Amino acid sequence: MIALLNLFGRHQVKACLPYLVLIWIVSFVGWWKQASWDLILCLALVVLGLASCHVLQRASSRQRMEYVAQLPFTSRRAMLAPYSVATLLLLGAGALLHLHESTGAAYWEGIALHRVLSSVMRIGELDPSVAWHARPPYPLVHFLGFPVAAFWFGTLLVESLPRLLAAPGTVPGVGVRILGYAVAGLGLVVPPWLFVAGVLESDPALAAHVTPTLAGVGGVLLVLSLAIARGLRARIAANGVDGFPVEEDTWQS
Amino acid sequence: MNLAIETRSLTRHYGATVALDGLDWQVPVGSACAFLGPNGAGKSTALRLVMGFTPPTRGDSRVLGEDPWEMSAKTRARVGYVAEQPILPPWMKVGALLAFHRSLYPRWDAALERELVDLLELAPGKRVSELSKGQHRRVMLTLALAQGGDLLILDEPGSGLDVAARRQLLSLLADFLGKEGRTLVFSTHIVTDVERIANHVSILDRGRLVANDELDDLHENVKSVTLPRASFDRARARWEDAGILERKLDAHVAELVVRRFASHGQYVLRDLSEGPVTVEHGPHEDVWMGTGGEAAQVRHMALEDIFLALTSGEREEAVA
Numbered sequence: 414m415i416a417l418l419n420l421f422g423r424h425q426v427k428a429c430l431p432y433l434v435l436i437w438i439v440s441f442v443g444w445w446k447q448a449s450w451d452l453i454l455c456l457a458l459v460v461l462g463l464a465s466c467h468v469l470q471r472a473s474s475r476q477r478m479e480y481v482a483q484l485p486f487t488s489r490r491a492m493l494a495p496y497s498v499a500t501l502l503l504l505g506a507g508a509l510l511h512l513h514e515s516t517g518a519a520y521w522e523g524i525a526l527h528r529v530l531s532s533v534m535r536i537g538e539l540d541p542s543v544a545w546h547a548r549p550p551y552p553l554v555h556f557l558g559f560p561v562a563a564f565w566f567g568t569l570l571v572e573s574l575p576r577l578l579a580a581p582g583t584v585p586g587v588g589v590r591i592l593g594y595a596v597a598g599l600g601l602v603v604p605p606w607l608f609v610a611g612v613l614e615s616d617p618a619l620a621a622h623v624t625p626t627l628a629g630v631g632g633v634l635l636v637l638s639l640a641i642a643r644g645l646r647a648r649i650a651a652n653g654v655d656g657f658p659v660e661e662d663t664w665q666s
Numbered sequence: 667m668n669l670a671i672e673t674r675s676l677t678r679h680y681g682a683t684v685a686l687d688g689l690d691w692q693v694p695v696g697s698a699c700a701f702l703g704p705n706g707a708g709k710s711t712a713l714r715l716v717m718g719f720t721p722p723t724r725g726d727s728r729v730l731g732e733d734p735w736e737m738s739a740k741t742r743a744r745v746g747y748v749a750e751q752p753i754l755p756p757w758m759k760v761g762a763l764l765a766f767h768r769s770l771y772p773r774w775d776a777a778l779e780r781e782l783v784d785l786l787e788l789a790p791g792k793r794v795s796e797l798s799k800g801q802h803r804r805v806m807l808t809l810a811l812a813q814g815g816d817l818l819i820l821d822e823p824g825s826g827l828d829v830a831a832r833r834q835l836l837s838l839l840a841d842f843l844g845k846e847g848r849t850l851v852f853s854t855h856i857v858t859d860v861e862r863i864a865n866h867v868s869i870l871d872r873g874r875l876v877a878n879d880e881l882d883d884l885h886e887n888v889k890s891v892t893l894p895r896a897s898f899d900r901a902r903a904r905w906e907d908a909g910i911l912e913r914k915l916d917a918h919v920a921e922l923v924v925r926r927f928a929s930h931g932q933y934v935l936r937d938l939s940e941g942p943v944t945v946e947h948g949p950h951e952d953v954w955m956g957t958g959g960e961a962a963q964v965r966h967m968a969l970e971d972i973f974l975a976l977t978s979g980e981r982e983e984a985v986a
Contacts, residue, residue, distance in 0.1 A: 485743035653720035
């Protein structure tokens, strides 16, 4: 499993370095100021989430799976590995959501990155009369950081859903790609909504209305992600490598 | 007989398409088996089933004694594979790939790896996505050979390689076969490669196995026979029994290609004569002469002609 994650994850996580550096700086400052292990756990979840979505992104083609399946692992287990990891991480995210809900925090705050940001907000202990979303560096970090969370769900959905819906052994068609993008788009739209919700916290009545809606959207995304992972598992069990769509490789002549 | 690969009624459907239809196939340990067939015959499907990439619709198979779909990691490490299509992760550098594989295979041959990197002029610093198809194939071959397996399965290894590279490939495969107990299975369209290295030939046509013989036996069994039409008519049933692949009949002469000349055709020819039959062996053909004056020319066939006679294209031509 570690070897496979190394194979599929390491090189892709490099592409996320700018995001990771940003998160690291934010979390380090947060840890220094608050010594919050909760924060570190949240950060780890985000990083693993990024790695897992890249595993899914890069592993979900017949060519890549054929490569994995010929390595000295039990082939079916190797094929399932990326989806098992993604499922575990999503379950972890679900557990975190539940934890935050049970401790009284807003349900949508359970999204890992938001938890990080919320922790950072406590830096400096500014005048409590100033709304937390208006305190620096929240607006900047919020706009830069939330895309990472969106990227996690978005990539998972945009890469996996078309593969689940496409016929085995085929390239996903335009229709399923559009559907995948539409669902992923929902993931990309949610963060600005969350920000709006943050702004609206100054209006408790409106925030009370928006927050459950956002929580519902987050829940749907989570359930959908899990359903995709399960669906792909079933497809692998039935068709093996042929359950994956063919990736259109372009090779130099 | 120890078998490296054994399949029983192996069948694979893709929707309504039957890619492989009841394949009963045995590859003995220690053989160099060429897997031939026209495009779409099901060669790649068979190899993918044997590699455990996909489960069969029906039937089962054993590779080094295990079901490939459930194969243990230990046994899988003994099976090297080179795919027809580029399958290596494009984002990895060649050097990183070699290091990755080195860490996975307990019998990895580091000396051979270094030798192959030099010989095949691999660039460890290059990313896989920057390689040409031929270079990609060389990397896959290096990975498969250096892992030190007992069974090497190659899907169209010569495609995309120039003549010099193909000769290099054959030489490497010959080296691989130099150690006892190693088995090579390769699908190909290049018949000259088969005659250079293979000692066992399996021919697939429309998802069915039409030949699975030692190369020498195949040459011995499939023959082109020319004989008087009257002689043919007299023993037509026996010739049919010998498996006629092609026939061209006119008023005086029958030209045939038969599938089982050695086991049945010989009997047919002897049956044509009331007395003993004499055979004059020539470099390209034998002349069979019966005491009644019946004569038949039996020509040795090139593997390419045997392949064409056994597969559907030639059959259709014969019908036409």
